[in-house]
Amino acid sequence: MTTLRSFDDLPAGLVDELADAGLDPLDVYAHVVAALGEDLPGGVDVTSQATIPADARAVADFGARDAGVVAGLGIAALVLHTVAGDDLTIEHRAPDGSRVAAGDVVMRVHGPTRGLLTGERTALNLACHLSGVATATSHWVDALAGTRASVLDTRKTLPGLRALQKYAVRCGGGVNHRFSLGDMAMVKDNHVIAAGGVVPAYEAVRAAYPDLPVEVEVTDLDQLRALLDAGCDRILLDNMDSPTMAEAVRIADGRASLEASGGLTLERAREVAETGVDFISVGALTHSVVVLDIGMDLQDLP
The missing domain is CATH 3.20.20.70 (Aldolase class I)
Known part of the structure; x- marks a missing residue:
């Protein structure tokens, strides 16, 4: 059973990062919880639960497959923190607004394997879409x-x-x-x-x-x-x-x-x-x- 972390338990630095970007952290958190609810209506990622030991840990790289401008990586981090809890370390390799090339690692995450894979798709859905918006905008700029x-x-x-x-x-x-x-x-x-x-x-x-x-x-x-x-x-x-x-x-x-x-x-x-x-x-x-x-x-x- 996956227990989503409460807003009050999120890292203060992550909440401040969202606020500094001009976003309302509580609103973003509510959106993330709603998005995770689509994947976890019963609270269980059955595939990860069945195939990965509860104490397994992993390192995951978020990598750009195409060149563009990234956006929403802090929001992707919020997804992973909401799913995986305290036992998570995130290294930002490319801040939002950065231009990246295909193959660039934009974020590296250390944490529980089950939590990473449970939050993967929601985190990517948001980061890929928002990075698409940023990239399209940059072409006009x-x-x-x-x-x-x-x-x-x-x-x-x-x-x-x-x-x-x-x-x-x-x-x-x-x-x-x-x-x-x-x-x-x-x-x-x-x-x-x-x-x-x-x-x-x-x-x-x-x-x-x-x-x-x-x-x-x-x-x-x-x-x-x-x-x-x-x-x-x-x-x-x-x-x-x-x-x-x-x-x-x-x-x-x-x-x-x-x-x-x-x-x-x-x-x-x-x-x-x-x-x-x-x-x-x-x-x-x-x-x-x-x-x-x-x-x-x-x-x-x-």
Whole structure:
């Protein structure tokens, strides 16, 4: 029977590491416990229980199978500590945000063999996915290098994983957009239709929430001009071609930050950035990312 370690019994250094990364350690722990619950509904890893002596110990290397940017290794460590308890030593070989090559060992773990194998898949599921997000983000960051544009994530995140995915975006060098519907107002096309235009929609939000950041989506330059005249200082350019975005930058002339969005691809990233926009938002960073393959292998060490 596997008894999961309580949050209060986790190593203080690990909890501090998560907090320093901008994560809520208790929330991360709750997610880890829920994820482990999928593998341990009866509390037993029957394969490890049957094949491995209770007192067996092992050294396991977490190794990158492909090149990329790692993220979520501290979360993987939290999984293993939750399963294996105190009798565990973890050596971080590549901090989150590091660029690694195929074959690099990113983390080495010493501990009870049963605990390592019981927590293996949950730890890898999280680390591989988050490293995939960080790696995808880094490709956009590289494409935008030398321009003024930053890559933004969106709310197109997997349910329950938003905080972790947005953390991985930061590890990849990207910038977080709003986290929820309450920390920033974002007026999109359906709001515009319901409110009767971009300016009435903007003014309604500004009247209701005078201290809240407001961004408004536009589809043409007339809407852009109207919002600039109304004092809107953050505008999203939706599905515009590059020449139109360049003209929008000229018209705005620094009066508002401009975000490009809609139908953007990595191949087009540089072209869009060179129009002079401030941000490029990419839902694919989180909603359809390919994992970075990381594996855990037991080592035959003296």
